[in-house]
Amino acid sequence: MNGNWSWDTFSEAFPIVLEGIWITIGLTIACYLFALIFGFVWTFLRRVPFKPFNWVVTWVMEFIRSTPPLVQLFFIFYAWPMVPVVGMALDPFTSAVLGLGIHFSTYIGEVYRSGIDGVDKGQWEASTALNFSTRQKWMKIILPQAIPPTIPMLGNYLIIMFKEVPLASTIGVVGILHMANSYGAQHWAYLEPLTIVAILFLILSYPSAILIKKLEIKMNTRFDKKAVLNGSSKGAVS
């Protein structure tokens, strides 16, 4: 049944495909950092106390979130240089960071928002009562409480993003999928290189998923304990 599988091809293709791993990992990290930072922009844009503006931001986010990242990548790579005035040619790597980064920043923005909404109202009132400036309020009181509970969710998005990064091979970023496809085209052998790519993804993403699951359990117990100590009933029941 598997007479077409060749270990020779496998061992020949393996080092070639593996060459792309650093680009894949590097792109994942670059996209992720971009999304983490840009996510804050969305969160704060949505907090601007002006209804029409708010409405526009919400729908722009919805638009980015519900259209395919692949088309967004193509837009940035092929169409952006043709846009008058602001347009410029970007190399594949930068295009991928922008395209995937912006796409996922809308998700990350929602995660931040849920974290901020989860901070008790009394915290805002108390920091106002203590005469904190807006900057101090955010940096010292709100964000330190809002962000840690969202860490497991943010970790999940890192894994999701890792699995979306091979889309960038379509615009010529030479990650593992691109290496496998070009090897396949050269030797007319797609089976082994594509299987190698699948295995590489599996061994990188599966342990990280388990790690994040553990982190989540740990965080849950930690924040539940805190809630109990504060005498707040929220989240204490489990």
Added chain:
Amino acid sequence: MITISAISEIFPVLMQGIKITITVLLASIVCGYLFAFIAGFCRLSNNVILRKFTGLYVEVFRGTSLIVQLFWLYYALPILFGFDLGSDFWAGVLAISLNYGAYMSEIVRGSILSVAKGQTEAATALNMSSFQRMRLVIFPQAVKMMLPEFGNYLIQMLKATSLVSLIGMTDILYYGDILRSSNLSQAPTVYLLVLVFYFILALPLIFLTRKMESISKKGVASE
């Protein structure tokens, strides 16, 4: 730059692809939910082999990325087993539905497990068979919990259908790429229109998701 004449020129070309996009989407939704329920129930089965086997399926498809699975099904599977999936259509639909079926099976499993234990006990006390318990008591409550997440995955699947253009299917993005390669200066209008096409397709799904969320909240005591 974006003129009415350019749009009226591009629009009908993109319309040619909409049929494929919608067909792939509908087929993927049907197969995806089917795989989700089958795999979800198999993971709750008492049979160890069945449980382990579906566990492997779920982990493999969740652990690798969709585009890799698509290429694997399209290029590698025919070489390995010497048979074709018949067409690129089935390669595309199978990749999308196996991938999202794996994700959604976890929702099926989680929802069934989170129905309160007392419900099972009460149904047993009423002398229901295990099938009746599942069909009349557990499942209706579990489905309600699944709805919001299922709605989100509808939009994810719509986004995923754009990948089938990479294996040569003539969907919206495929025609967009053809227009772009024939006239690069039109690219911004073309891709913007493609995005708008997808967004218009997504709108009913977005409202459906909201509807599903409100159904799922109904009749549940707030904390």
